Amino acid sequence: MDWIPFGVCSRRHSRPVLSRRGLAWWLCLVASTNDSTWSHCAFWYWLLEPGVRVDIPNAWDKLGSDYAVFAVYSWGCDNACRLLYERVEIVLQTHLLCPGSFSNSGYCSVPLEDAVNMRIGLIAMSGIRVCDGELLRLGLTLPGFVERSKTIASLPSLGLLTLAGLTPPNHDVQYIEMPDLPQGENIPGDFDLVAISSYSAQIDEAYELARRCRRKGIPVLMGGPHVTVLPNEALQFCDAVVIGEGEPCWPEVLQDAERFALKQRYGSRKSNYDLADSPVPAFELLDISKYNRLTVQTSRGCPHQCEFCASSVILTDRYKQKPVSNVLAEIDRILAIWKHPFIEFADDNSLVARAYWKELLKHFKAKGIRWFAETDISVAEDEDLLDLMRDSGCAQVLIGLESPVEAGLHKLELRNDWKLKQFSHYRDAIATIQSHGITVNGCFVIGLDGHTPDIFDQVFSFVRTAELYEVQITVMTPFPGTPLYARLENEGRLLEPRNWKKCTLFDINFRPAGMSVEQLHDRFKKLVVELYSEEFTNWRRHTFKESLRQRRQKGASS
Numbered sequence: 001m002d003w004i005p006f007g008v009c010s011r012r013h014s015r016p017v018l019s020r021r022g023l024a025w026w027l028c029l030v031a032s033t034n035d036s037t038w039s040h041c042a043f044w045y046w047l048l049e050p051g052v053r054v055d056i057p058n059a060w061d062k063l064g065s066d067y068a069v070f071a072v073y074s075w076g077c078d079n080a081c082r083l084l085y086e087r088v089e090i091v092l093q094t095h096l097l098c099p100g101s102f103s104n105s106g107y108c109s110v111p112l113e114d115a116v117n118m119r120i121g122l123i124a125m126s127g128i129r130v131c132d133g134e135l136l137r138l139g140l141t142l143p144g145f146v147e148r149s150k151t152i153a154s155l156p157s158l159g160l161l162t163l164a165g166l167t168p169p170n171h172d173v174q175y176i177e178m179p180d181l182p183q184g185e186n187i188p189g190d191f192d193l194v195a196i197s198s199y200s201a202q203i204d205e206a207y208e209l210a211r212r213c214r215r216k217g218i219p220v221l222m223g224g225p226h227v228t229v230l231p232n233e234a235l236q237f238c239d240a241v242v243i244g245e246g247e248p249c250w251p252e253v254l255q256d257a258e259r260f261a262l263k264q265r266y267g268s269r270k271s272n273y274d275l276a277d278s279p280v281p282a283f284e285l286l287d288i289s290k291y292n293r294l295t296v297q298t299s300r301g302c303p304h305q306c307e308f309c310a311s312s313v314i315l316t317d318r319y320k321q322k323p324v325s326n327v328l329a330e331i332d333r334i335l336a337i338w339k340h341p342f343i344e345f346a347d348d349n350s351l352v353a354r355a356y357w358k359e360l361l362k363h364f365k366a367k368g369i370r371w372f373a374e375t376d377i378s379v380a381e382d383e384d385l386l387d388l389m390r391d392s393g394c395a396q397v398l399i400g401l402e403s404p405v406e407a408g409l410h411k412l413e414l415r416n417d418w419k420l421k422q423f424s425h426y427r428d429a430i431a432t433i434q435s436h437g438i439t440v441n442g443c444f445v446i447g448l449d450g451h452t453p454d455i456f457d458q459v460f461s462f463v464r465t466a467e468l469y470e471v472q473i474t475v476m477t478p479f480p481g482t483p484l485y486a487r488l489e490n491e492g493r494l495l496e497p498r499n500w501k502k503c504t505l506f507d508i509n510f511r512p513a514g515m516s517v518e519q520l521h522d523r524f525k526k527l528v529v530e531l532y533s534e535e536f537t538n539w540r541r542h543t544f545k546e547s548l549r550q551r552r553q554k555g556a557s558s
């Protein structure tokens with residue numbers, strides 16, 4: 001029996017060197033040749049083929065776990081061994097910094113201290129998407145719109161940063177935003193595994209990126225809301241998908257990837273994952289100068305069940321919260337890299353759990369942060385909570401009002417008509433929240449089944465009379481996996497079924513019940529211009545400040 005020794009790379013060295021898994025892959029490649037019938041399928045400590053084997057011999061015990069000693073065995077075929085030896089030598093010289101001594105006999109050992117098992121590329125699909133060119137142009141020119149777009153377009157992927165936080169330190173993890181990747185086929189980083197997040201609007205880009213990686217021989221794993229509902233579609237483009245929340249299966253994914261044994265599917269939408277086990281996201285991987293906000297998640301799911309909802313209710317079927325201590329640890333990690341951060345809570349419905357938030361907010365005041373959250377209108381019911389929110393740095397709450405008229409709210413939810421029941425308090429509730437110095441961003445979904453062509457004037461009038469500081473309008477969007485998608489499909493009302501590019505919340509992909517597609521298209525744009533014009537944007541801001549000033553003056557004099 002002959003054997004060939006070689007060493008392993010270390011990340012202490014500045015020059016990029018091959019990871020252990022990468023080395024194993026190279027060995028597999030050099031060994032799998034038609035020249036030799038025997039020397040193929042050589043894997044790191046993993047015997048697939050009795051002809052050739054890469055192994056850690058007994059010397060491991062003698063040297064202790066700080067050293068790795070490898071040997072490539074080949075028996076029963078001298079030619080195969082020579083061939084393998086030559087090729088392994090080339091690979092080692094090209095890719096290893098400390099390949100040890102080459103000889104035909106004896107083991108070779110190198111320090112293993114910081115050896116990297118896998119290089120993992122986490123690739124986030126950042127930025128915003130709109131297919132309609134005219135809307136995009138408007139979005140880039142209207143002051144009110146531009147501001148919000150700029151803010152949100154720069155948020156990082158919390159999902160991927162969370163997985164990075166859960167990755168053991170023996171892997172080397174890089175977080176990359178899609179726009180930072182070079183054009184063309186090149187994928188920097190010599191990755192052993194690429195993990196891509198997915199939203200429907202950018203799924204074609206994500207699949208194209210997966211193709212690029214796989215052409216380079218890099219296995220691709222995908223996760224996120226889109227592939228959670230369409231894993232079979234995704235598996236046509238990538239090697240493996242994670243369905244639902246990523247954390248519970250991440251350790252298994254890593255183990256399998258290391259052993260070249262990725263399964264096609266991991267996870268489920270019904271996992272019992274406890275957010276008490278959640279890691280602190282690896283915010284330190286970010287180039288913080290590129291971001292004007294960072295996200296923190298305190299909860300998943302939502303107590304309501306809106307027909308069109310494609311948020312985290314897609315990932316988990318129950319509302320659950322992260323313990324206060326975990327959330328505070330995440331904020332402290334952010335504070336370590338950013339002195340006065342702006343934090344956007346990436347929850348579907350943050351403040352609905354009032355006792356929890358009262359506890360959390362007690363700790364915020366000393367931290368000097370400003371924050372934003374998405375919630376429902378019930379937050380207005382608790383003035384103590386509103387006081388705490390203001391005092392702890394809350395700048396704005398975004399509230400899904402959905403419709404300025406009752407007609408649109410009928411059957412919006414699957415379980416009950418909670419929002420319809422709240423409708424009569426909408427204006428008062430907005431006034432109460434804003435009177436605490438917290439601005440409200442009211443969101444309306446245009447094209448709901450109860451909406452007629454009057455809806456455009458009704459939205460504008462509501463925003464003006466309720467004195468909303470900020471407003472967001474979106475077009476009703478059938479996201480895959482939602483009850484809305486299934487219903488519109490059954491009713492034959494989808495314009496381009498499975499054209500996921502249109503899942504932007506701004507592009508129309510359904511036939512509205514109460515108006516034509518053209519009416520929705522043209523009047524929506526007009527409403528965008530009206531709502532986000534410089535004049536109306538300034539009026540909204542001025543009115544908020546003026547009301548607050550008057551209220552404070554009144555309070556001081558009484």
Ligand code: B12
Nearest residue numbers: 125126128129152157159195197200202223224245246311
């Ligand atoms: C922050 C945010 C953004 C950020 C995203 C930053 C980024 N690069 O990811 C920004 C502002 C850029 C953004 C943009 C858009 N967004 Co957005 N956004 C959100 C928001 C508010 C929070 C998402 C979040 O951070 N969740 C918390 C993390 C922890 O959860 P997660 O990302 O789902 O990750 C978990 C799992 O999905 C899984 N996972 C995720 N990725 C991966 C990858 C791998 C490999 C694995 C294994 C697992 C895994 O593991 C994670 C941990 O469990 C949600 C609304 C909400 N409240 O959920 C909307 C939401 C995700 N956005 C939405 C939309 C429509 C958009 C836009 C299309 C809007 C537009 N017109 O441009 C764009 C598309 C972005 C793009 N480039 O693709 C929809 C998506 C619906 C869908 N099913 O596709 C949502 C749900 C809002 C909604 N009202 O419906 N968004």
Ligand code: SF4
Nearest residue numbers: 302304305306309348
């Ligand atoms: S209230 Fe918002 S997050 Fe909750 S189910 Fe409805 S759309 Fe989804």
